[in-house]
Amino acid sequence: MSLKFECPHCEARLSAEPELYRKEISCPDCSKDFMVPTPEDLVGEAGKVKFLCPFCNRKLSAGPEQFGTEMPCPFTDCEKPLMVPRPEWKPVPTTRLR
Numbered sequence: 001m002s003l004k005f006e007c008p009h010c011e012a013r014l015s016a017e018p019e020l021y022r023k024e025i026s027c028p029d030c031s032k033d034f035m036v037p038t039p040e041d042l043v044g045e046a047g048k049v050k051f052l053c054p055f056c057n058r059k060l061s062a063g064p065e066q067f068g069t070e071m072p073c074p075f076t077d078c079e080k081p082l083m084v085p086r087p088e089w090k091p092v093p094t095t096r097l098r
């Protein structure tokens with residue numbers, strides 16, 4: 001199973017196979033180097049998508065079970081119905097591995 005995580009520099013959504021864990025790679029989006037995390041590094045965050053509420057502009061996050069569904073904004077002064085985006089994670093190209 002591939003690990004889903006965000007580039008620490010540009011927040012591009014990436015996915016990596018287990019053989020890349022703890023390896024230094026270049027981000028396919030911003031070309032900066034960083035270390036691929038392991039699932040233990042991402043407890044509670046793995047597979048989550050972060051997005052902005054289009055009504056109140058606050059940062060939200062949702063788990064895989066909410067992708068593509070409608071949910072109310074969790075902030076009580078907003079609570080507007082919003083669509084949770086379906087994220088796409090780019091596979092990290094192993095050719096960039098050094």
Ligand SMILES: [Zn+2]
Pocket residue numbers: 007008009010011012027028029030031032
């Ligand atoms: Zn990046």
Ligand SMILES: [Zn+2]
Pocket residue numbers: 053054055056057058073074075078079080
């Ligand atoms: Zn909101």
